Amino acid sequence: MNIEDLLRETLSDMAHDEQPPPPGRFLQADGGRSPRRGLALAAAAAVTVLAVGAALAVEGLSSRVTVPRESTGQGTGQALVETGRGRTTLTVKAGLRLSDILDRLSTATGRPVAEFERAVKDGGALGLPAYAKGALEGFAFPATYEVSPESSPREILAAMVTRFNRAAQDADLVAGARRAGRTPLEILTIASIVQAESTDKRDMPKIARVIHNRLNHTPEMKLQLDSTVMYGLNKYGVSASNEDIRSRSPYNTYMRLGLPPGPIGNPGDDAIEAALKPAPGPWLFFVTTDPEKGVTKFAGSESEFLKLKEEFQKNRRKG
Incomplete structure (x- = not known):
């Protein structure tokens, strides 16, 4: 079940509640609802995944924003999002280390890095799969996220894990x-x-x-x-x-x-x-022989590898 279906189902359940849900409803299991479902809804409610991007960018959004339904940027479906206040878009580049992501999230949201570091320590609350062994590095998926001013570090990081879980499922x-x-x-x-x-x-x-x-x-x-x-x-x-x-x-x-x-x-x-x-x-070696031009070459033997290494050193001296 994806985030959109999860949100729709839970909102339907809530329509039958006699009293408004407590603030912790989105963050904790309630009745027969699973913790995973409550956490996923928290992330969906606070942070909307938009599209994979190439850098960390921050910009204020207007009260009506059109966003893709899919976070890969390949889908054509559009969803109109209503926001009562300004929101922020965060685009996390593929390959960033977690420490760099936390620094950028801190800068973008104005929250101290320490708040994000505390959220990282509670891997179970972020919805990490069991094979992550509680560590977030590798599971903070690169994508563009729309964040409300009320979004907490845990909600933002949980949304990144939710997006990873979707990617892992798609990739089998x-x-x-x-x-x-x-x-x-x-x-x-x-x-x-x-x-x-x-x-x-x-x-x-x-x-x-x-x-x-x-x-x-x-x-x-x-x-x-x-x-x-x-x-x-x-x-x-x-x-x-x-x-x-x-x-x-x-x-x-x-x-x-x-x-x-x-x-x-x-x-x-x-x-x-x-x-x-x-x-x-059959390759056993690779060398980025020209880092400036992004040229990488491959070799199946040590002798071929040494030639590629010489080529790298030559290009490096030229630079």
């Missing part, structure tokens, strides 16, 4: 992970790496294939990905230093076999799809 994430021999969290972790390492979404299925091939290699190969190292050190950049790759972080895939403990950002639909359905190919 749980069953797809099972077919790939992975857990849903592992697939989402792969998707977050694909999102972080890609400069062009057309490369995502190939990058996902490299990750799967290295994980499935006999004997298993270390992933050796700069993006995971940088995340573990709370740094940014396309290339980890020699000192960085000697760190003891659990996200250091130069030192540790297998995937990092969890997602390193919040991937979008394309990255999740790539993680579930990687392109067929």
